[in-house]
Amino acid sequence: MDLFNPAEDQNVSMVHPEYFIISGLSNLPRIHLYYVFLFLVYIVSVLANGTVMTVICLDRRLRTPKYVAVFNLAFVDLFGSSALVPKVLDVFLLGHRRVAFHSCLTFLFFCYSCLSMQSFNLVALAYDRLLAIIFPLQYKVRMTHRFMLSLILSFWLLVLVLVAVATGLLTRLSFCKSLVINSYFCDHGQIYRLACNSHYPNYVVSCVYPVVIFWLPLAFILLSYMAIGRTLAKVATWRQRIKALRTCAAHLSLVAVYFTPLLVTFTLMENIHPDGRIVSLSLTSVFPPFLNPVIYTLQTQEIKEALGRLLRRAHCRRHEGTLK
Incomplete structure (x- = not known):
């Protein structure tokens, strides 16, 4: 029996709908306040992650392996927020809830890729801390x-x-039921x-x-910190x-921000109202890109010092320009 084309499906032609209708947030009370919140979070995410990427690029002292991973995390956060939040606001705030079939799959691909890469980026940073402290x-x-x-x-x-396989398998399905x-x-x-x-x-x-x-990266991170503690x-x-521990503080904060909401959601999945689950998962998608650059800027001395140097350099250039 063919796993991907079962016998009972071989005579069924693929019926791909023209569009899907996204309706997850439409029935929540005072949802417009949530849209305003998402917009503000998105603006801060773009500015903060853009700042972290710029500082790492411009300051030679931050061109270390650790900050390669930090730069990638900021890039993933920036790209992931830009892939998700504007589309969510377009769908629910502007009322464009019909999303074309292939556009929907593209939307899914980019959102899942960025959300997944956040997890593996935390693994890379955990491995960096593991080597720095143990060896x-x-x-x-x-x-x-x-x-x-x-x-x-x-x-x-x-x-x-992995995301391409998950997305590609959706193209072999026929849709003759609800499109919501x-x-x-x-x-x-x-x-x-x-x-x-x-x-x-x-x-x-x-x-x-x-x-x-989710589970394998989390297990590696927990085991790495157990080894560090030992x-x-x-x-x-x-x-x-x-x-x-101070050198690990920023990374541990990022791990908590990313994994804690997912753990709560998955643990209490059966006891959470569907609308509450949707809001919880949406916050899980937008909060890490919003908080990650803030955490690294506040808790990482190297980035604070680099940002201070860049600001002083820019101030000196402006001052020299006014004197001329």
């Missing part, structure tokens, strides 16, 4: 620009392949459940996807422990 003398030898770039590119390849997607974007799970032919491969992907994208308990003084 401090070998850190510069092991953690090179080439290694970090290879790691980031490998994660991108994994994410793009009860979510805030073109959600894979909501779409394949609308199909009238077998969607078993999509179901398999929907089971594998959270394990690869190392610090054995060989470090209290002053060294505090210094090491």
